[in-house]
Amino acid sequence: QVQLVESGGGLVQAGGSLRLSCVASGRTFSSYTMGWFRQVPGKEREFVAAMYRSGSITLYADSVKGRFTISRDNAKNTVYLQMNSLKPEDTAIYYCAADMAIRISPARVPSRYDYWGQGTQVTVSS
Numbered sequence: 001q002v003q004l005v006e007s008g009g010g011l012v013q014a015g016g017s018l019r020l021s022c023v024a025s026g027r028t029f030s031s032y033t034m035g036w037f038r039q040v041p042g043k044e045r046e047f048v049a050a051m052y053r054s055g056s057i058t059l060y061a062d063s064v065k066g067r068f069t070i071s072r073d074n075a076k077n078t079v080y081l082q083m084n085s086l087k088p089e090d091t092a093i094y095y096c097a098a099d100m101a102i103r104i105s106p107a108r109v110p111s112r113y114d115y116w117g118q119g120t121q122v123t124v125s126s
Contacts, residue, residue: 002026002115004096009120012086016124020081022096022117030054030074033099033106035113036081038092038122045095049081050106059106064090086124093119 008020024032035050049060049070058070069082079096097113099106107113 002032002098002100004098004115004117006094006096006117006120009094009122011123011125014086014088014124014126016086017082017084018086018122020083020094020096020120020122022079022081024077024079024098026077029077031100033101033103034070034072034079035097035099035106036070036079036094037097037110038090038094039119040092045110046092047108047110048094050099050108051079052106057105059108061108083122086122088124088126090122091124092122094122095119 003025004022006022031053033052036048037045038048039045047061051058051070067085072079096117098115099113
């Protein structure tokens with residue numbers, strides 16, 4: 001069983017920055033592919049970014065590419081999402097997720113992830 005706890009959300013003006021953190025329990029964090037997703041009420045959960053277990057492969061949604069950066073510190077069992085140049089359309093609940101499977105590259109599909117955090121609200125005002 002893996003527990004994920006996100007933090008770092010909040011209210012920010014358009015153009016501002018936030019850094020989300022997600023701390024994972026368990027001794028094998030370095031073997032998990034970690035992903036960030038977001039969801040707006042009434043819409044499906046949307047892929048944001050993911051990082052392969054070793055950190056060698058990262059993927060981003062087109063909507064955040066060049067603005068968001070995913071990183072991980074395996075010694076701290078933590079994955080980060082640095083969000084710059086935030087836009088009102090980035091407003092959502094952000095979730096981190098862990099994928100236990102061994103894949104060629106990180107998955108973009110929520111159903112591929114085994115564990116989820118409780119989410120942290122990000123609100124970007126115009």
